[in-house]
Every structure is written in C-alpha cells, then in structure tokens.
Amino acid sequence: MDLQETDEHRALRTTVREITEKFGPRYYVERAEAGEPCTELWRELGTTGFLGINLPEEHGGGGAGLLELAMVVEETAAAGCPMLLMLVSAAISGEVIGTFGTPEQQRTWLPRMASGEAKVVFGITEPEAGSNSHKITTTARRVGSEYVISGTKHYISGIDEADAVLLVTRTGTDDRGKAQLSLLLVPTDAPGLLRTPLPVSVSLPEKQFVLHFDDVRVPVEAVVGEEGGGMRQVFHGLNPERVTGAALCVGVARHVLTQAADYANTRAVWDRPIATHQGVSHPLAKAKIETELAALMTTKAAWFHDRRLPAGEASNMAKYAAAEAAHAAAEAAIQTHGGNGLATEYGLLPYWGLARLLQIAPVSREMVLNYVAQHSLGLARSY
DSSP, rough: OOOOOOHHHHHHHHHHHHHHHHHHHHHHHHHHHTEEEHHHHHHHHHHTTTTTTTGGGTTTOOOOOHHHHHHHHHHHTTTOOOTIIIIIIIIIHHHHHHHHHHHHHHHHHHHHHHHTSOOOEEEETTTTTTTTGOOOOEEEEEEEEEEEEEEEEEEEEETTOOOOOEEEEEHHHHHSOOOOEEEEEEETOOOTTEEEEEOSSSSSSSSSEEEEEEEEEGGGGGEEESTOOOHHHHHHHHHHHHHHHHHHHHHHHHHHHHHHHHHHHHHHHHHHHHHGSSHHHHHHHHHHHHHHHHHHHHHHHHHHHHHOOHHHHHHHHHHHHHHHHHHHHHHHHHHHHGGGGOGGGGGOOOHHHHHHHHTSSSOOHHHHEEEEIIIIIIOOOOO
C-alpha cells in the first residue's frame, strides 16, 4: 500500500474541489438551513462523471473503486458541501446493485445513478430494531409473481429526491429463528408506499422520513441478489457507507479547520492575532492531528474493500475516528470564533450538527466499540 497519492488521484481531488468551490459553503449552508437539496452541485458532479466514479464502465461509471469515491466525498465536504446522499446512493446502493444486481437492474439503474439523473436511497432502520437487523419486521411475502411488502422504516434520508429505495425486508426465518433478509428495489411512486416527514433539528439539505408500506407490490424481478441472502449483501454496502461517511467527516474537519485558522490569523485582540495564544492554537492543532489519523484509516479501509480483503474492522475504525475528529474540529472552530461561532454569517453550526449526527449514524460509537472489543480484541460479546 503506497501512501503517496498518484498524479491521477491528485488531479481527481483538484478537479472535484474546483467544481465544488463554484458553489461553496454559503450555497451549502443556505440549503441546509432551508432543508433544500444541493441539486445543482449533484447534477454537475454527475455530468462530469464523479458520482459514478466507482461504478462499472459498461454502465456509465468510471470503473474506479471505493478509494476514488471516498476522495470525491472528502473533497466536496472539504470545499464546504458535504452531501449525505453520496453515502447512500453512490456508496451503498451503487456498490450493492453493481455487485449483486441482475443485468437488467444494472442496465436500468447504474447509468442514471452515475449521471446524477437518478438516486436510489436505502431503507433498513426500524423503530423497534435499531442496530439489531435481525429484529427487522418489515416483511415481503411472495404471492405468485410478486412480493407484497408491509411494514415501517424510520430515518430514511432523501426519499423525496429518489427514484427508488433499496429496501431491507424479512422474507423468512432460518432454523435458529433469525430473520432471513432480502433486498428489494422499490420505486418511490409505488402504490401503497406512504412517506411522512420526520423533523430533525440538525440543518441538512437532505430531509428524513418515516416510510409506511401498506401491501406494496413489486415483481419478483425486484429482488437484488438472492432471496434470503440480504444480510451478506447489506454488509457489502454498509462497509462502503462507513468508509464514505468517514471521508465526509474528514472533509468536514478540513473545512472547519481551514476556516478557523483563517479567522484566528486575522482576528486581533490586545493588538495581536488570537492564533498566537496556545489556548486557541492547541485545540486546532490537536483536531488537525486527529483528522490526519482518521484520513489514513479511511484510506486503509477503502483500499481493503477494493481488493476484496476483510474490511469490516478498518471501516468501523475509520468511521469512528473520523466522526470524533470532525466533531472535535467543529467544536474547536466554533470556540475559536467565540460568539461569532454561533452567528449565521459564519455558517459553522450546520457542520457541527452533521459531525454530531455522524457520531450516531450510520453506526453509533458504542456499536463500533462493541465490534472492536469482540472482533479485534477477542473480548466476550456484550450484546
């Protein structure tokens, strides 16, 4: 593993950043506070080929890997425009459909996802299941040539922007009484699919929803991969979600630290810049170190995934480290600005809220620690 980036990777980062800087943090913050999607930026990243950089070339993608997608996610965030749907549509849904989808599913969805014309969101979370996917109760019953879906999903991001949802359903029970899960591609305009906004206090361009499936019917061809094999397929998508989530956090940290450093170097109190005081500079320096360490683990996790090596441990560690780093960076940036850290003019609070959210989702700090304790250290399972 060579930690020195190639010329191609440096050019990729530069180009993505230049595209995003045309929109910039003011564009993002205005949309986050209004709860409006970053449609124009999404379309430009699609038409220039960056949304589908990890998708197969034969379906309009760039033929690269998760490492390159993570770079795209990081640079858009570092330029002030972190978009959660890149984690969902490009990473989870793109990776799952690209790996397990039928030829017809891939022909139908991947070209439009790569171009930015279509988004496919992800539906797994349920109010009674939480992090325990085995307790999912949304069912898909086989009735002739169709599946009939019933149940509820919570905290589904961007369903109002999407053309389909990659839905995790229970299609049976195994010999041990655990759920057999299957993935279904469900059009967002399917009869019986009701969506209700789920208000959150975090300022985000992406809205959250509760989804109700009232005997929604889809053809058997909607199954992605094999029926009952959903757990393995889900985790093929969740590792990329963790990696791109980590990349997003690294980018957020880079953005707020740059803003804080600029402010500290220009804000003068008692005749000299506040950057000369260690009480200001040390928290920023510490956050910078933590951000660089998180970036290294993010690269390692993406590198493992692209080479089909076990990536669960690295992906979880990257997500944990990057979310902690982003939150610490946002805290330090706000504190550096003093009262201005809460002023709308400086636009820091949406990034703080996003960093705080990513300490909880898509997997909480506590569940990552459980994973590391059990799988990395060999400690007794705690749940």
